[in-house]
Amino acid sequence: MKIINDTNAVSPVVASLMLIMVVAGSVTFLSGMMQNMDSQTDRVAGASTSADRTSIKINIISSDLAEPAVEPLVQAYNDKRLGVFLQLQVSGTMAVNSNVSIGEVGTGIADIGVSDRLPTPDEMGKYPDLVAQKIGTSGIVVIVNNGAGINNFSKDNLQGFYDRPNPALTAYLMTGSPGIQEAFLQYIGNDSVNPDITAVTGSAGMLNAVKTTPDSIGFIEYNYVDTQEQRGPGINISSLFNESSGIQYTNMTYSNFTLAAASSDVNNSYYPLELAHPLYFVTRGNPSLSDSFIKWARSSEGQDIIEKNGYISYTREFN
Incomplete structure (x- = not known):
């Protein structure tokens, strides 16, 4: 066997082998990188829902x-x-x-x-x-826990629950939605309320409070209690009576809400428009x-x- 001792002859051979190894390694590395990037892109795209990510x-x-x-x-x-x-x-x-x-x-x-x-x-x-x-425009309704045994209130009744302590029912106020609270208090004629009344946050908080407290009453956005499924068990929408006009509102439904809006009459027989707010x-x-x-x-x-x-x-x- 002939051994080549000439280093000048060896160098090109070794260099070629090393170059091949480097190129092959680089291709493998870049291929792995691209697969990893594609995988990450797929995960990001999957996280995007209805929006184009360039929007x-x-x-x-x-x-x-x-x-x-x-x-x-x-x-x-x-x-x-x-x-x-x-x-x-x-x-x-x-x-x-x-x-x-x-x-x-x-x-x-x-x-x-x-x-x-x-x-x-x-x-x-x-x-x-x-x-x-x-x-x-949204409408407000009065809700009451079924345990109260009462499902019809006059303005005077509601005033009594909100301007002084009343052992008959636990009344709730709503914080953070001053438009709703202002419309409700104007409707019942109260300039102020009993400071001891518990305040809850938003319509969801009000619904939960009245639902879980026996003998309780509150006011809420109509669309939160439109159906029995939304209200759940234990909650009723109360009828309302206006002593001044003698009008009894017994069917607080969306159809009556729209009829009241179409009438533009605050004394209509469908829904008390004083409880509507923008x-x-x-x-x-x-x-x-x-x-x-x-x-x-x-x-x-x-x-x-x-x-x-x-x-x-x-x-x-x-x-």
């Missing part, structure tokens, strides 16, 4: 009182795939109310807030470019992308969705 995001924050209307509006608009994705934050992630909604819009955390009231003078002082646009979209100025969604929500298509989910279109007149 412009608009953040909307809604108090629980408006969720039944806002969620289907957002879904319908996202389904249009207009290059804009509406990202909705609702009360399931935090205790969202109208105060929070307006505050987050004012500070720039959210692009659109949903509120049951207009911004206050103090809020306008802090955030002078806030703009509110009405999107619909809902607003709140923005900072009128940014084009947010405004496009709001204009659509206020169009006939958007308002049809509003009315299919237990609210009244803003286009109906209330006196």
